[in-house]
Amino acid sequence: MPDPPVEGTARKRAIIRAAQRLFARHGYAKTTIRMISREAQVAFGLVAHHFGNKESVFLAAGAALIDEVLAFIRARSLQAASGAEALACFVELYFTFTQEHRDIFPTLIRCSPFSDDNPGLDRQRIGRKFQELIAEIESLVRRGQADGSLVPHADPHAMALFVYAAMVGAVRTVFLAGFADAAFFDATRSFILRAAGARMEG
Template sequence: MPKKQRILLAAQEQFGKHGFTGTTLKMVADHAGVASGLVSHYFGNKDNLFLEAGMALIDQMLSIFTQKADKAENGLDALRIFVESYFDFTSAHKTTFPTLLRCSPFSDENPQLDRHAIAAKFQTLIDQIETYLRKGMEDGSIKEVPLPQTSFLIYGHIVGAVRTVFLAPYQIPELFEEACTFIVRSVAKS
C-alpha cells in the first residue's frame, strides 16, 4: 500500500478511536509507520487530514454501493441494496467508520471545519438515494414520494441506526436488518 494510503487508513483508525481532538499527527504517523513530516507534507494540517480521511471513506463507500446496486432489477431493489451495503460497510469497517460519525454534517464536534465541504460530500450519498427513488417511481416499484425530502429522511434513518449501534449503550439485535426493511417498506408501491 502506498504511504499516502497508509496515512489515510491510519488517520481513519485514529480519528475513529480517539476523535479529532484526541488524535495527533504524530499518532497517525506512528500508526502508519511513517515520519511525522510526511503526514504534514501530504495533508498540511490535522484539519485537512481529518477531512481527507472522511471524504476518502465516502468515496470508497459510494463506489462499493453503486457497483452493487447497479445490478438491481428496479429502483426499489437498488435502494434496498444501497441501504444493506451501507450497513454492511459500517459493520465491516468498525475501526475506520466512526471517523464519519465525527466528520459529518450532522456532527457539531468540530465547528472549525468547512461544514459546506463536508455537507457537499455527504450530499453525494443522499443524491444516490434520490437516484434510486426516481428510478423506482419511473419503473413502478416505488410509490410517488416527495423529493428531495424522502432522500434526506431515508439517509437520516440510516444515520440514526448507525449512531444507535456505534454510540448508544443499547444492544438491539438485527437493528440494521429491521432498519433496511422499514425503509424499503416505507417507499414500496403496494
C-alpha cells in the same frame, strides 16, 4: 499533468487509513499528527506535506470513506432489477459496510454534518461531500418512481434525505449509543422500504 509516483500514492493511502483508524478510536481532539505518522509508519513531515494540518487530514479521511462506501455499494448493486431493489441494496450494503469496517467507520460518524463534536470544522466542505451519498440515494428513488416500484408522488430529494437520516440514526444508535445491536439495521431497512412504498418482486 503526470500521475503521482506510485510510492507517494501508497504512502498517502497509508496515512489516510491510519488517520481513519485513529480518529475512529480516539476522536478528533485526541488524535495528533504525530500519532498518525507513527500509525502510518511515515515521517511526521510527510503527513504535513500531503495534508497541511490535522483538520485537512480529518476531512480527507472522511471523504475517502465516503468514496469507499459508494464504490462498495455500486459494485454490488449493479444487478438490481428495479429502483426499489436498488434502494434496498443501498441500505443493506451501507449497513454491511459499517459492520465490516468497525475499526474505521466511526470516523465517518464524527466527520459528518450531523455531528456537533467539532463545531469549528469546515461544515460546508463536509456537507458537499456527504451530498454525494444523498444524490446517489435520490437517483435510486427517481429510478423507482419511474419504474413504479416506489411511491410516485413523494418529493425524491426529500425522500432521499429521509432515507439517509434514518440510516444515520440507526448507525449512531448501534455504534455510539449502544441501545441496539446489528439486528436493528434489518428493522431500519424494512422501515425505510415500507415508508418508500417499495414494491419488490418475488
